[in-house]
Amino acid sequence: MGQYQFSKELKKETRWKRAELEPWVSTLVYTLIAAYFRLYRIGWSKSVVWDEAHFARFGSYYMNHTFYHDVHPPLGKMLIALSEWIAGFHDPEFAFKSGSKYPEEVDFVTMRVFNALFSIAVIPPAYWTARWLSYKPLTVHLITLMVALESSFITLGKFVLLDSILLFFTATTFMSLAKIMQLKRRNLEFSKEWYTWMVISGISIGCVCSVKWVGLFVTVLYGLFVIQDLAEKLFDKGISWRKYSKHWLVRIATLVFIPFVIYAVCFKIHFSILYKTGKGDSSASSLFQAQLEGTKISSSPRDVVFGSEVTIRSKGLSTKLLHSHTKKYPSGSLQKQVTTYGFFDANNNWIFKFARRDGRTLNNSTDHIPVRDGDAVRLVHKATGANLHSHEIPAHVSYQHYEVSCYGDDKIRDLKDDWIVEIVSQAFPKNQSYANEDRAVIHPLSTTFKLKHAVLGCYLASTGLQYPTWGARQGEVVCKFSGNPFDTSTHWNVENHKNNKLTIDEYYVPPASNFFEDFIRVNFAMAASNNALVPDSDKYDKLASKWWQWPTLYLGMRMSGFTDDKLRYFLIGNVFNTWGSSLAVVSFAFLTLYYIIRLQRQTLDCDYVTFWNYTTKGLYPFLGWLLHFLPFCLMGRVTYVHHYPPALFFALFVLGYMIELTVGSSRNATKHTGYAISFGLLLFTFWYFREFHQGMSGSKDSYKHLKLLPTWNF
Incomplete structure (x- = not known):
């Protein structure tokens, strides 16, 4: 048993x-x-x-x-x-x-x-x-x-x-x-x-x-x-x-x-490892790029003045450069397109000039005048000579806003070429010698500003959306009414700055960018790139x-x-x-x-x-x-x-x-x-x-x- x-x-x-x-x-x-x-x-x-x-x-x-x-x-x-x-x-x-x-x-x-x-x-x-x-x-x-x-x-x-x-x-x-x-x-x-x-x-x-x-x-x-x-x-x-x-x-x-x-x-690890300049620079903010080893952002004079040649980057969720080219809108004004573009290009270059209403022209007596908060300015596209312009015509993707175009030249006078500078904030580096920079002047990299249309009262803005194929799927730029001071789609900064009549400041070290701002912007750039992966009806993709x-x-x-x-x-x-x-x-x-x-x-x-x-x-x-x-x-x-x-x-x-x-x-x-x-x-x-x-x-x-x-x- x-x-x-x-x-x-x-x-x-x-x-x-x-x-x-x-x-x-x-x-x-x-x-x-x-x-x-x-x-x-x-x-x-x-x-x-x-x-x-x-x-x-x-x-x-x-x-x-x-x-x-x-x-x-x-x-x-x-x-x-x-x-x-x-x-x-x-x-x-x-x-x-x-x-x-x-x-x-x-x-x-x-x-x-x-x-x-x-x-x-x-x-x-x-x-x-x-x-x-x-x-x-x-x-x-x-x-x-x-x-x-x-x-x-x-x-x-x-x-x-x-x-x-x-x-x-x-x-x-x-x-x-x-x-x-x-x-x-x-x-x-x-x-x-x-x-x-x-x-x-x-x-x-x-x-x-x-x-x-x-x-x-x-x-x-x-x-x-x-x-x-x-x-x-x-x-x-x-x-x-x-x-x-x-x-x-x-x-x-x-x-x-x-x-x-x-x-x-x-x-955070991703940013820490990738500390050298590369092909993805343009997806990041200007301050982030400036920290990269071998950055494409060159040293420049510290004060932006009338006559300065600049590139202007959006500080919205889609951080791209203000851009124009010879292509025209297929409808609306039929004027030259204004977009945001994610790559370095000669068509990103703009020149600050005096506003139409100002009457002054660039000469030896006016070529050292800084661009200040409240100034009326005219932005001229260097490659085409046309002026940044807006009018009461609906935008092409965001219909609730106004179209922004490039129009005319120095001879065609239109008051709708004028924009008012509104400085939002200034970022100062750790170097205390720059703590006394004029807060009312636009400085490259460190100044965040808005451009208010002098006639319409709307603000130059990047929507983060894209134009169709006729706009090469580049970013949409509009003039929008925005009373929100935290609306970063209307915020811009000067990235590269050239002016042969001014002294380049070789000692300026820009302030470090904010990790969470970079984190958010890179994620929105990822989303924008993902949305751009649309089928092209003009091309046959044998793998799709x-x-x-x-x-x-x-x-x-x-x-x-x-x-x-x-x-x-x-x-x-x-x-x-x-x-x-x-x-x-x-x-x-x-x-x-x-x-x-x-x-x-x-x-x-x-x-x-x-x-x-x-x-x-x-x-x-x-x-x-x-x-x-x-x-x-x-x-x-x-x-x-x-x-x-x-x-x-x-x-x-x-x-x-x-x-x-x-x-x-x-x-x-x-x-x-x-x-x-x-x-x-x-x-x-x-x-x-x-x-x-x-x-x-x-x-x-x-x-x-x-x-x-x-x-x-x-």
Whole structure:
């Protein structure tokens, strides 16, 4: 009897140990599978592939400390720079031109392996997310294997890109949400584990938003759960107001404060590393540029006088230079366009002259008169000789404001060429010898001023919007009525200043720029650049695609040259994963509609467990897919296949839920058959189309059998 009891206890202990080990063993196995296919022949292509031309080059800017501008936050690119540092990359001459061969001394394999580690690291969060959301064991394995064998994830994971880094932090954020859901269900809120995972959530949110702004979508998903959770607690009479307030404070501290700090710190590090002048200077304020080593802003006389030649930069959220050219508006006044322009150009140069009403002209007796607060001035465009002008004609983008143009010359006299200088503020350097500079005079770099139209009473302003193609998509300049002294769209400063009759002050060191002002302006410059990425109807972009073509697999994307002598990669989703998940999200939408109709008719019989499973296993993954997919359906910017993988990641969970809902509760034979078919289709489609992510070489005719749809252009 004692021996029997001992044997029973031993079996029980063995089962317990097996249950404890199983998730860790499964995680390891799936991670190794993912690692094999992501690292397999990772160095086969010895050329710069697709967007390695952008992101590997951005990484090299950190190695060279040169300032650059991009549409994405800096964390992902700083991680790429870390991979280049690990690889020992120190070649300032190599420009990472798309399709060019990597020099022998560039260890691009190490750089790619570093990136692949993020793609591999997506697997553990995928497994534990499915487990913590209480999917059935077979569904957990299916979801994890779908993520491990997803062709688009593998392809993107082989190269130096941001996509795998973004997907990793998206996965960790969703995993954190799943864990918080589980802890809520187990009534473990305010436990040590709960606090830990709230902090991890904040770190993940901060990181995902610091790689790409696409990270905001999973942040919104987390936010929807927080809103639902706090709303439930608000009506829970068992929770005191003190405890409810504590819930708010913890969420603000972990889900708002921590992400913001991480995001801001990434930019602080970004600014600190990039201390040399570079191609991105024009996206920053004048004071920021002046701090850069080798700055293009030259020393100049300290007083701007009538007759001085200047460039004028907006201090609004889109910090560009006042610009004009010979092109004319296609409607309205039909006069020369006035814009803001983000690059250094001769058409940015203006000359301060006396106002029309003044009557004075520039001569030896007037060429040393400073431009002071309250002075009436005329700004003459140096290249065209035309005057900065406004009139009661609606602007071309912001119709509520007046158009600003360049009009006439020195001979054509129009009082609407006149502007009144209004000095807003003066910034003084640490050098006390400049503390007594005349505060009523415009000084380059340090004076913020406004230009008020002498006749209309409106202010010269940069709206931050862009003209259409007829305006070369340059920034819109208007004359707007603004009584708000803090309206920075009407604020300007002189950047470069030339006057051969004045003495250049070589000793002036401008004051340091304010980090948070630079932080805000660079982010708005990123937004403006992002909005500028619109399709050009006059050009055919063979890589671009439409949103509906991703879940239908209507198109894939060539990631390299596709001649027979090239090694070729074709970015497209796994057929089972993509078509299956597309069917799943549509089916789930109809299922939700069916539940809503039954709820309205009061015929829905749903207990708490069923509702919880529907919400956590179905609704939140569906919302994750929708939040990552819908914006690309609505936005006007150019889109590509690589924009879909984050949405696909969530869609795979919806597919797992719909399979589980269909066969998970059936008899063993039906259930196992259903899962076997799912696993079989996944493995078959993965292996059949493996050359898409492993690489294709030789004649294209050898791969004709892979052309499942006639639109696949490989």
